[in-house]
Every structure is written in C-alpha cells, then in structure tokens.
Amino acid sequence: MAAANPAENLEQELTCSICLDYFQDPVMIVGCGHNFCRGCITKHRQKSNTNIYCPECRNVFSWKDLKPNRQMGNIVQVAKQLSVHLEKSPRREKMCKEHNKALSLFCKQDETLLCTSCERSKAHRNHTVVCTEEAAADYKAKLFKYAENLKKERNQILFVKSNGEKPSQELLKEAQAERQGIMSEFQLQRQFLDDKEQSQLAKLGELEREIEKTRDDYASPFNNEISSINDLIGEIQKKSDQSASEFLEDIGSILVRCEKGKFQLPVVPDSTDMKQKLKKLSQESASLKSTLGKFRENMSKPKWIKENMSKPKWIKENVLLDPETAHPRYVVSEDRKSVSWGDVRQDFPYNPKRFEYARCVLGTKGFTSGKHYWTVDVEDVDFWAVGVARESVEREEEIDFEPDEGIWALGFYKDQYKALTSPPTLLYPDDDPTQIQVSLNYEEGTVAFFDPEDKSRLFLFQSIDFEGERIFPFFRIFDSSAELLLCS
Secondary structure (H helix, E strand, O other), X not given: OOOOOHHHHHHHHOEOOOOOOEOOOEEEEOOOOOEEEHHHHHHHHHOOOOOOEXXXXXXXXXXXXXXXXXXXXXXXXXXXXXXHXXXXXXXXXXXXXXXXXXXXXXXXXXXXXXXXXXXHOOOOOOOOEEEHHHHHHHHHHHHHHHXXXXXXXXXXXXXXXXXXXXXXXXXXXXXXXXXXXXXXXXXXXXXXXXXXXXXXXXXXXXXXXXXHHHHHHHHHHHHHXXXXXXXXXXXXXXXXXXXXXXXXOOHHHHHHHHOOOOOOOOOOOOOHHHHHHHHHHHHHHHHHHHHHHHHHHXXXXXXXXXXXXXXXXXXXXXXXXXXXXXXXXXXXXOOOOEEEEOOOOOOOOOOOOOOOOOOOEEEOOOEOOOEEEEEEEOOOOOOEEEEEXXXXXXXXXXXXXXXXXXXXXXXXXXXXXXXXOOOOEEEOOOOOOXXXXXXXXXXXXEEEEXXXXXXXXXXXXXXXXXXXXXXXXXXXXXXXXXXXEEOO
C-alpha cells in the first residue's frame, strides 16, 4: 500500500482504536503499552464482567495498570493546532462581497457578519457590533448550554426507549426458542418419513421376491413338460422325411414316449398369505398418503400461497454516495461511486445532513423494508469501515461508531478486522478480503458481512429493532493513499 504523508501518519498514531478519533485524556496500559481515551477504556471496563482485556492485543490487565499519558495528550493538542493551521489560509478568509474587506465584525441585532465599512453604514450605525471572536465566544456558550440540555433529554429518551424495548426483547427470545422447537420437530418428522419410506420399500421388496419364487416354482413343471413335448414333435417331424428303413429304426421308443400318460397339472399355489401381506402394506401406504395429502391441501390454500409468495427476495442495490452527507474532508467522485480523503477541509454551506465532526458518508437511498445487499471494494485501503446507519444518527457532534449510536459496521484499522460493537470485536478471516458484501434484512433485523469471493460470513448483527426508521448504507475512510470504491 502507498505510504501516507507525515501529517496523516501522526493523526493515525494519535487516534484511539475504540472511538476511532483523537485521544481525549489518554491513558496507557503499562503491560502492553497501548493507549486509549480514559472515557473509552472506562466504558470498556464497565462492559467486562470478569477479566479486563486490552482491546488491541487482548492481554489481561488490571485497572491499576492504567497510567495517565500526559505527554500523549500534549501531542494531541499540538496535532489539532497543526491541523487547524494547515487548513487555514488567506484565501479561505471570508470577505465582504460589497466592500471586499475581511468580515471581522458581527452585528448582534441582525446576527450577521460585517466588515468595517458595513459597520459605519446607515443599516448598522445604531446596532451593537462586536468582533467575531467575542461574538463566537458568546454564541458558543449558549450553544454549549443547549447541547447539555439536549444530551440530558437524549439520555432520558434512551432510558425510556431501553425500558420499553425490554418486553420485546423477552418476546424475541421466546420466539427464537419457538423457532428452534419448530425446526427440531420438522427435522424429526422428516426423519420419520425417511425411515417409513425405507421400511415400506424393504417390506414390499421382500414380498415381491416371495411372489416371484412362488410363480417360478409353479411354472417350472409346465416349462419342463412343454420342452419335452417340443423335443418329441421335432423327432416325429424329422422321422417323416427319412427312408422306410431309417424310419422304422427306434420306432418303438418313440411310440412308448408318445403313448405315456397325460401331464399331471400342478396344484395352483395358495396366494392368500401374500394377498394379506400386500393388503397390509397398501393400508399403511394409504395412511401415509392421507397425512401427506392434508399437508399438500394446506399448501394449496390461497392464504398459504399469499404468506409464502409475499416473502421478500434479496435485491442487489446499485448504491450511490450522497455528497450532502460527506464530511468536509471527503471528496466524492462525480459518479458518486467512490470517496477519498482530501488534503484540506472544504468550505461547504451549512447542511443539517452533513457529518461535521464524524468522518463518514451515507448512501443516497435508505430502506424501511426488504432484503438488500451491496459490495464495496476495500483493496489497498489502510483504514475503512462499512455497514449501515439510522437516518437519525448524530451529524453535528462527535459520535461513537457502535450500535447504540445507530451504526452497525465492520472495519479495518491498524491491520486488524473489527466488528464495531462496544467494545469492538476482533475478527480473524482466513484471507484478507478485497471486497466486502453488506447484507441488510430489515424485517429480520439483521446486518451481515460476507467475503464475496468464498461466500464466508465475517460477522452478523442480529435482533436489531430498526423501529420503522430509514436505514442508509454507511461508509468511513481515513487514508489518503487510496479510495473506497462501490461495486456496481
């Protein structure tokens, strides 16, 4: 794979493998030396019932082995400042379209940016005007307060949602147990029918051999007598063509054979026992036919046909990327079939659909029913994640890439395959897949990932309640050396 530039290498080294973003209050595991955000490793610890494993190397560690890594935290801050410095340039400074001056002031009444000439204009002469830094600080304080209230509201909603889902989860467990019971019962029925078939055919074969032997034993004397008569008739016909002396030679023996008594007809064998056996077999077969006939009758009813014909089939989707959702550093191709990592953050107008902080992009088409699948080419990409996301997934702040945030995905990071569970689940495929197939079954509540080459399943999210919400294809990349390509 092509090497990334030093700035991108630095950014990857300063990324937490759990939240996949810059370290926040980093701590280091003394035994193995791996670093994580304090909040991420704390959440990981709370979800571990017994031993605590390092999410990177799976080595067991004690909570006492965690040490603050202040030097790493300082490096993160420097890297963030460096990123901002690299992205800023004089060309990117906002300019007043009317006066061609820097928009360095802010009018509180009109809530708009001004230049020094705009400030002296009649429209804003009597308005309260402050510098942009001061205005930004005021509005940030207001927005942060709103954000805190919204987070509290979100946590309350999640709590109510979790409690409301518990009865459904219990019912799902009961339904799954019933599913296993039905499958076991029908397996036993199939085995019973197979055994019955073999038994009936074996009995019938034995009876057929008995009937054939009785027939052959009865026919054998007839065949012998007919053969003897045919031989005698042949000799008489041959004699008739001979001279008188030849004709009279051995005439006595032929006369004796012609004058012997008539053939004694054998007694017709009694077939009563065999008829009874065949009748019994017929009755057993009729009983089985009646049982199968009722099953076929149910299958032919309109209700059964409707229920089975209405089951959705798998649809191969031609997924296109939605540029309006793409993170500002992402560059989406014109045909919307690939995404790459840009050199600078693009200056887009505000769009509520866009991921401002989370580095990801969604597909244009969402799904509320059915079975859908698509394939992504991940060859030569150092960092990627693919899967599905809820339409309501957070767009304007940092998020955890996990099911609780409305994302079900599989990723590759630091030469490791991971299902983005909480904490991430390490995967060990037999071969490195060059393509990933994402399969969404909305009604069944499953998201599966396959290697299309050998048809092996890499991971399965199941028992998901999408709650009727629209679900979109989800993509994530953090690598300028290659692009993530959607297969047609």
